[in-house]
Amino acid sequence: MRPFEYVSPNTRSQAISLLGASRGNAEILAGGTDLLTLMKDDVVAPKRLINIKGINDLHGVSSNAQGFHIGALTTLGDLADDATVRQNYPALAEALAEAASPQIRNLATLGGNLCQRPRCWYFRNGFGLLPKNETGKELVAEGENRYHAILGNEGPAKFVSPSTLVPILVAYGAKIRLEGPKGKRELPLEKFFVIPKNEGEREHDLRPNEIVTEVVIPPASDVRAAHYEIRQKEIFDWPLAVAGVALKMRGSNVQSARIVMGYVAPVPWPSPEAEQALVGQPINKDTAQRAAEAALTNAKPLSHNAYKVQLARVALRRAILKAASGGVS
Amino acid sequence: MRDEDENQKNPNDSPESPGVSRRDFLKISGISVAVPLVAGPRVIKAAGQEVRVYGPGKVPMEFAINGKNYKANLEPRVTLLDALRDEFELTGAKRVCDRAECGACTVLVDNKPVYACAMLAIEAQHKAITTVESLTRDGKLHPIQQAFVDNDASQCGFCTPGFVVACKAFLDKHPHPTPEDIRRGLSGNLCRCGTYAGIRKAIAQVAQKGA
Numbered sequence: 001m002r003p004f005e006y007v008s009p010n011t012r013s014q015a016i017s018l019l020g021a022s023r024g025n026a027e028i029l030a031g032g033t034d035l036l037t038l039m040k041d042d043v044v045a046p047k048r049l050i051n052i053k054g055i056n057d058l059h060g061v062s063s064n065a066q067g068f069h070i071g072a073l074t075t076l077g078d079l080a081d082d083a084t085v086r087q088n089y090p091a092l093a094e095a096l097a098e099a100a101s102p103q104i105r106n107l108a109t110l111g112g113n114l115c116q117r118p119r120c121w122y123f124r125n126g127f128g129l130l131p132k133n134e135t136g137k138e139l140v141a142e143g144e145n146r147y148h149a150i151l152g153n154e155g156p157a158k159f160v161s162p163s164t165l166v167p168i169l170v171a172y173g174a175k176i177r178l179e180g181p182k183g184k185r186e187l188p189l190e191k192f193f194v195i196p197k198n199e200g201e202r203e204h205d206l207r208p209n210e211i212v213t214e215v216v217i218p219p220a221s222d223v224r225a226a227h228y229e230i231r232q233k234e235i236f237d238w239p240l241a242v243a244g245v246a247l248k249m250r251g252s253n254v255q256s257a258r259i260v261m262g263y264v265a266p267v268p269w270p271s272p273e274a275e276q277a278l279v280g281q282p283i284n285k286d287t288a289q290r291a292a293e294a295a296l297t298n299a300k301p302l303s304h305n306a307y308k309v310q311l312a313r314v315a316l317r318r319a320i321l322k323a324a325s326g327g328v329s
Numbered sequence: 330m331r332d333e334d335e336n337q338k339n340p341n342d343s344p345e346s347p348g349v350s351r352r353d354f355l356k357i358s359g360i361s362v363a364v365p366l367v368a369g370p371r372v373i374k375a376a377g378q379e380v381r382v383y384g385p386g387k388v389p390m391e392f393a394i395n396g397k398n399y400k401a402n403l404e405p406r407v408t409l410l411d412a413l414r415d416e417f418e419l420t421g422a423k424r425v426c427d428r429a430e431c432g433a434c435t436v437l438v439d440n441k442p443v444y445a446c447a448m449l450a451i452e453a454q455h456k457a458i459t460t461v462e463s464l465t466r467d468g469k470l471h472p473i474q475q476a477f478v479d480n481d482a483s484q485c486g487f488c489t490p491g492f493v494v495a496c497k498a499f500l501d502k503h504p505h506p507t508p509e510d511i512r513r514g515l516s517g518n519l520c521r522c523g524t525y526a527g528i529r530k531a532i533a534q535v536a537q538k539g540a
């Protein structure tokens with residue numbers, strides 16, 4: 001790891017001021033579970049690290065009429081143990097329990113989870129987010145792409161968005177709040193993720209001097225939700241496909257649905273096609289299967305990852321059935 | 330004192346750190362500078378208030394490890410794991426992946442298990458750090474250590490200290506675990522020799538007897 005200077009501000013405005021207006025010189029340090037690895041591998045090499053954990057008002061959770069507010073520095077471990085999460089957002093609780101490992105969850109923060117960088121092995125080995133060789137040829141398309149994107153991969157970005165919590169958070173309708181020198185802004189969480197077109201662009205709508213301050217999840221008492229992920233190992237492994245589903249029912253039919261896939265595209269991938277296929281229908285094996293098929297109709301697998309199309313379909317079908325049966329598989 | 334208000338300056342623009350300096354390069358390549366510089370924090374202004382900037386050279390640090398006080402001069406880039414092993418000769422926590430992926434470096438920070446390789450030493454100051462070295466008291470093994478012996482839960486032994494600490498933390502949190510709890514709760518430690526069955530038995534033994 002290269003040398004850097006370390007500073008630990010106590011307020012948001014100090015942190016914002018210390019960040020500076022250009023990218024790459026300074027990095028925000030939250031739990032460090034991703035950032036320190038990127039620094040050890042020299043993928044990022046900040047001159048200054050800004051530890052934001054001393055900013056008290058970024059910690060902890062609270063509830064009001066808008067919903068459940070999660071401070072960006074809340075650890076995944078504390079969130080997994082939180083009574084409100086378990087009671088009101090059980091599908092999120094399940095996603096948290098399956099994320100990483102107990103030791104990582106004790107350090108990793110929700111803000112850091114949303115801002116973590118892709119696991120693409122080209123990126124992690126210093127070839128950039130949109131890896132090319134000297135002649136400008138894209139490396140992923142003809143290279144080792146078995147864990148890469150099957151949707152949204154038309155441009156040079158072929159990595160997959162790495163958080164396993166984001167699909168279910170987006171399905172629950174979560175919003176993200178950011179703060180920078182010009183003040184605060186709020187976005188639907190899915191809008192925070194962008195597909196970079198040029199090397200040097202970030203995969204988040206996050207300016208160099210902005211910090212993520214909180215996530216707000218609307219009340220979900222009338223929502224039936226489920227999280228489902230498929231991994232090669234039972235646990236402590238990066239998934240191959242993730243699905244987050246939130247249904248509102250009218251009687252035994254679906255009134256509205258929010259369906260989001262993870263690990264299939266460079267961004268979390270909501271599927272209006274699957275949502276449409278479900279609205280007005282009862283949930284059963286056939287309707288779940290039809291929705292899952294609709295979600296993957298436009299999939300364009302790369303040379304080594306066609307298997308992911310079927311895995312994504314299965315994850316989605318199972319998540320839909322699980323949501324309808326009250327979150328149990 | 331320099332004023333760094335509202336983004337007019339960033340570290341790279343600062344005359345004190347123009348890109349990677351020769352001194353930085355020497356540090357990166359591991360060649361030590363003749364006189365090790367230990368410097369107190371530099372005070373700068375951010376959003377109108379004073380903040381302290383530490384490093385990139387060595388800064389004095391203080392730790393509370395296994396109930397004892399430790400001091401060292403370390404660069405901010407030193408991880409808690411490297412501080413434990415290289416400065417304080419507490420070599421129980423092992424450096425295997427150094428990437429938060431294997432669990433061999435597990436220690437407790439404020440009673441919670443974490444990977445010591447995934448935390449900077451500078452951040453671990455003033456927190457209660459517990460390492461595997463503290464578990465044996467007056468020559469007597471901790472019940473979980475004894476259970477590892479009784480159940481043949483160690484082969485080459487390299488993952489064992491991290492596993493023991495993770496097991497202790499797990500049992501403190503789940504005194505009466507189900508087999509499923511055990512599998513999930515210990516998922517953050519890998520064993521290349523495959524001693525998992527013995528470790529699960531060791532945990533079950535302590536859970537039954539009560540630690």
Ligand SMILES: Cc1cc2nc3c(=O)[nH]c(=O)nc-3n(C[C@H](O)[C@H](O)[C@H](O)COP(=O)(O)OP(=O)(O)OC[C@H]3O[C@@H](n4cnc5c(N)ncnc54)[C@H](O)[C@@H]3O)c2cc1C
Nearest residue numbers: 028030031032033034035100108109111112113115164212
């Ligand atoms: C072995 C392993 C397994 C894992 N498995 C999973 C998994 O199954 N599911 C999953 O979702 N994740 C998984 N992760 C990733 C893990 O969840 C992330 O590393 C973690 O959430 C990052 O949070 P952090 O607080 O440690 O962030 P840091 O490492 O401190 O920061 C990560 C990035 O986010 C930026 N950042 C952090 N906080 C903010 C903020 N408030 N505002 C703006 N930028 C910020 C940092 O500058 C940095 O670029 C795994 C990681 C490992 C090592």
Ligand code: SF4
Nearest residue numbers: 484485520521522523
């Ligand atoms: S193959 Fe297995 S036993 Fe042999 S060196 Fe590799 S890990 Fe060790």
Ligand code: FES
Nearest residue numbers: 425427431432446
């Ligand atoms: S050495 Fe820290 S987790 Fe592997």
Ligand code: FES
Nearest residue numbers: 484486520521522
């Ligand atoms: S006993 Fe050898 S790695 Fe676990």
